[in-house]
Amino acid sequence: MDNIEQLLVSLRDPSNPGYRRAVAHALTLAEQGGAAGEQLAQAVFPLGGHALTIGFTGALGSGKSTLVDQVAAEFRCRGKRVAIIAVDPSSPFSHGAILGDRIRMQRHSGDDGVFIRSMAGRGAAGGLAPRLLEAIAVFDAAAWDVVLVETVGVGQGDTLVASVVDLTAVVLVPGLGDEIQTMKSGLLEVADLFVLNKADLGVERLHTEVTSMLELSTSLHTDSAVVPVLRTIALTGEGVPLLVEAIDTQRVSQLASGQWQRRQQRQWRQRLSSRMREWLWEQQLAPFLAAEEETMDQLASAIARRSLAPELAMEQLRNLWRRREV
Ligand SMILES: Nc1nc2c(ncn2[C@@H]2O[C@H](COP(=O)(O)OP(=O)(O)O)[C@@H](O)[C@H]2O)c(=O)[nH]1
Ligand SMILES: [Mg+2]
Numbered sequence: 132m133d134n135i136e137q138l139l140v141s142l143r144d145p146s147n148p149g150y151r152r153a154v155a156h157a158l159t160l161a162e163q164g165g166a167a168g169e170q171l172a173q174a175v176f177p178l179g180g181h182a183l184t185i186g187f188t189g190a191l192g193s194g195k196s197t198l199v200d201q202v203a204a205e206f207r208c209r210g211k212r213v214a215i216i217a218v219d220p221s222s223p224f225s226h227g228a229i230l231g232d233r234i235r236m237q238r239h240s241g242d243d244g245v246f247i248r249s250m251a252g253r254g255a256a257g258g259l260a261p262r263l264l265e266a267i268a269v270f271d272a273a274a275w276d277v278v279l280v281e282t283v284g285v286g287q288g289d290t291l292v293a294s295v296v297d298l299t300a301v302v303l304v305p306g307l308g309d310e311i312q313t314m315k316s317g318l319l320e321v322a323d324l325f326v327l328n329k330a331d332l333g334v335e336r337l338h339t340e341v342t343s344m345l346e347l348s349t350s351l352h353t354d355s356a357v358v359p360v361l362r363t364i365a366l367t368g369e370g371v372p373l374l375v376e377a378i379d380t381q382r383v384s385q386l387a388s389g390q391w392q393r394r395q396q397r398q399w400r401q402r403l404s405s406r407m408r409e410w411l412w413e414q415q416l417a418p419f420l421a422a423e424e425e426t427m428d429q430l431a432s433a434i435a436r437r438s439l440a441p442e443l444a445m446e447q448l449r450n451l452w453r454r455r456e457v
Contacts, residue, residue, distance in 0.1 A: 179271035189302030293321035
């Protein structure tokens with residue numbers, strides 16, 4: 132199946148017996164990157180642009196997996212084909228959590244309209260899987276209507292998911308005591324929807340806090356759509372149909388206002404910049420640093436001995452760089 136053309140044909144036809152295997156294979160290629168991954172990415176690009184991608188971010192244990200499972204079920208009720216990407220925490224302490232996720236989502240096994248894929252979060256800053264975007268593009272090309280992405284749930288990296296998905300749902304739960312903290316770390320800026328999960332435990336106070344925070348921020352961002360705040364009990368599925376309704380409303384209103392298109396353009400700009408950065412690093416900076424390893428060692432040791440200021444070391448490096456470029 133290493134022939135990309137052939138793979139594409141199988142990817143386009145869900146009724147083909149080899150379809151799921153083709154999707155899995157394409158995902159693996161996309162994740163591996165390299166020449167084959169790039170060839171695939173280029174081939175699937177024109178086929179995509181149809182899937183609705185939704186990121187779920189929030190603290191570990193806030194119920195993201197449980198919620199994603201319910202949201203998937205709700206989309207299935209509406210006749211949509213749903214792909215789920217669970218970004219695994221690469222921490223050795225989290226194996227239990229991953230296993231838990233698998234068990235929770237097992238009820239979809241046997242449903243051809245659901246495809247679950249785990250991706251390792253290793254490597255990428257903030258714990259986001261490095262080739263998440265490419266994996267989403269594969270699902271998109273393979274005619275999945277909805278792609279749900281569950282993030283790791285640790286640290287600032289969770290806001291990164293917003294750079295790869297259409298809509299970001301921030302999941303909050305009562306009793307963590309750090310609601311305000313969470314808002315400060317950038318989640319407020321990326322949220323298209325707030326989900327107050329574990330509503331069975333009482334989310335009145337949390338709701339008030341989030342609402343007042345949103346009122347403060349909307350006075351600053353006047354061109355953004357209103358960010359809805361929804362209550363769910365993921366354990367039972369309560370509130371999930373309303374959440375899916377809100378997702379759809381958000382999509383429609385952002386498309387109408389142009390916010391959707393502006394975000395896509397912004398995302399592609401960021402991706403192009405970061406690819407240029409990577410390219411420059413690989414082509415120029417990495418070979419330069421490798422060639423100047425001895426100089427780097429000498430400079431570093433001089434700085435460590437405090438006989439050279441880092442600024443002067445930088446000047447020397449810049450001079451070396453400029454001379455190299457001629
Ligand atoms: N009480 C209550 N517990 C929930 C709810 N949703 C999820 N949980 C529980 O919270 C725990 C963590 O859920 P999980 O989906 O693994 O969270 P994740 O780490 O964010 O993916 C599990 O024990 C769930 O059963 C809810 O709405 N109410
Ligand atoms: Mg989870």
